[in-house]
Amino acid sequence: MKVLRTLVQVLFLGGVVALLLRGLAGHTPNTCEYYCPFGGLVALYPLARYKAYACALTELNVALLVSVLVLTVVSKKSFCGWVCPLGTVQEWLGRLGGKLFRRRFRLPKGVDRVLMNLRYVVLIAVPVLTFTVWKFDLGFRAYDPFYILFTWGGHETAAFSFYIVIGVLAAALLIPFFWCRYLCPMGAAMDPLSRAGALRIRRNRDTCTDCGECDKACPHAIPVSRVDEVTARNCTNCLDCIEECPVEGALELSWFGK
Template sequence: MKNRRLILIRRAVQASFFIFCLYSGWQFYRFYLWAIGQSSLYVPRPPAIEGFLPISALVALKKFILTGQYDMVHPAGLTIFIAALVIALVLRKGFCGWICPVGFCSNMLAVLGRRLKLTWIPPLWLDLPLTALKYLLLAFFSYLILWKMNLAAIESFIRTPYNMVVDVKMLYFFLRPSQLTIIIIAVLIVLSIFTRNVWCRYLCPYGALQGLLSLFSPTRIQRDAEACVNCHKCEKFCPGAIKITSRNTINSPECIGCLECLAVCPVPDCLSLTVVTRRRVPALTMPVLVLIIFSGLWLGALATGNWHSKVPMKTLKQYYKIGLTITHPR
C-alpha cells in the first residue's frame, strides 16, 4: 500500500472523535442522573452531545439566518452543524470523512466486509434510487423546517419543553432502544458489512445536505488518466463507491474527502488532492484544514459564550424529570 500512513492518520482522527463522543455520552448520562435526583454526584453537562441533534440545529440555523440570534438552547449543536456545512463548502464532505462517529462506525463495518470478502456492490439500477433516498429525506425536512416554519413557529419550537429534553430522548434512544429500533440498527449493521456505508450513502439527510454544498467546494480529487493503470484499487476502497476511473476530476456529492483512494493508488501522483485551478496540494491539507475549521468554530463559540446552553438549571431539571412523557409539539 502506497501510503498506509494516510489511512492510519485518518483512523486515528476518526477514532479520537468516536471515543470523545462515547465519553461525552457517558458524562451526559451521569449529568442526567444527577439532574433527575438519582445521583448526588454533579457532572457538568457536555455540550458536544448536541451534535446528535441535527434537526434542532437546522431549526436554530434558520432562526440565526433570519434574526442573527444564536440558539441558546442547543448552541453547541448549532455550532457543530455550521462547522459541518462550512467544511463541506471548503473541503467536500470532510466532516463525514474525518469527524462523524457514525461515519467511522460505518467505515469500520465496510472494512470488516472487505476483509471477510463479503462486499457486494449494488448494480446501478438499484444504487441510484437508493442514493436518492437521502435527498428525499433532506427534501422532507427542508420542506417542514425551511419552507413551512415561519419565525414565530421556529421561536415557539425552540422554547418548547420537547426541544429542551430532546437530548434526553436521544440518550434513551441508545439506552433503552425499542424492539423496532434494535431491529433497524441490526439490519443496518449487517447491511453495512455487505454494502459500503449503507446509512451514509443511502439514508443520512445530514450527509445529503453536505454533499450538495460540497459541489461548490474548490477541493477535488484529480486523476491523471495517462498515468492510471486501471487497477481499480481506488474504487475498491472508496467509501462513496465512486467510479473514479470513469472521470478525471472527482466532484461527486458522495466524496467524503477521506483520501483512501490516494492512499491505495499504486502509481505515484496518479491521484492527487487539488484546489482551485487544479493546483495540487499535499494530501494532509485536507485533515489539517478540517480540524482547523472545526476547532476554530468551537473555540469561537466558546469565546463568545455560544457553546454552553443557557437554559437555567432549574428548568432543565424540571423538564428532565418528566422528559420521557413530553411529546413532540403538534
C-alpha cells in the same frame, strides 16, 4: 495518511463515547445531540420565525452546522470521512463485512440511484415533522441511529429504536455506509456544496495506468479512474484511492483539480 485519518476518527468517536459514559454516570447533562450539526439545520426555522430554539437545540448546533458546511466547501465531505462517529462505525463495520464475506455488496445501479434520493426525503421530512406532528419536539431522536447509539437509548427513544440501530449497523456490514449512502439527512444537506468542494482528488492522465485499483478502493463506489478530477458529491476525501494507487503521483489531492 491513513494513520492520520484513523487518529482523527478515533479522537471524535472516543469523544462521543466518553460523553456517553459521562452521561450514563450522571457527570454531564449533555449528550451527543448537544454537538450535532444536523440539529442546527432543524433549529433554523424556529430561529428565523420565532427567534427561539426547538427543544434542546442551541446556538452551538447552528455554529457546528455552519462549520460543517464551510468545511464541505473547503474539503468536500471530510466531515463524513474524518469526523462523524456514525460514519466511522459504519466504515469499520464495512471493512469487517468485507473480510467476513470477502466482497463488498452493491445494490444494482438503478436501485442504488433511486435509494440515494431517500436522503433528501429524510432531509425535508425531519424538519417538517418536527414543526408539525412532533410540535417542536425532537421526534427524530427515536429514529436517528446517531442519537440512539451514542445516548444508548436516550430521552424519547423506544424499544423499536434499538431495532433501527441494529438494522442500520447490520446493513453497514453488507453494504458499505448504508446509512450515509441512503438515509443520512446531513449528508444530503452537504451534497450541493460537496460537488464544489475545493480540495479534491485529481487524476494525472499521463501517469495513470488505468489499472482501476482506485475504483476498487473507493468505499463510496466512485469511478475515480474514469474522471480527471473527483467532483462526486459522495467523496469524503478519505484518500483511500491515493493510498491504493500503485503509481506515485497518478492521483493527488489538489485545489480545484489543478
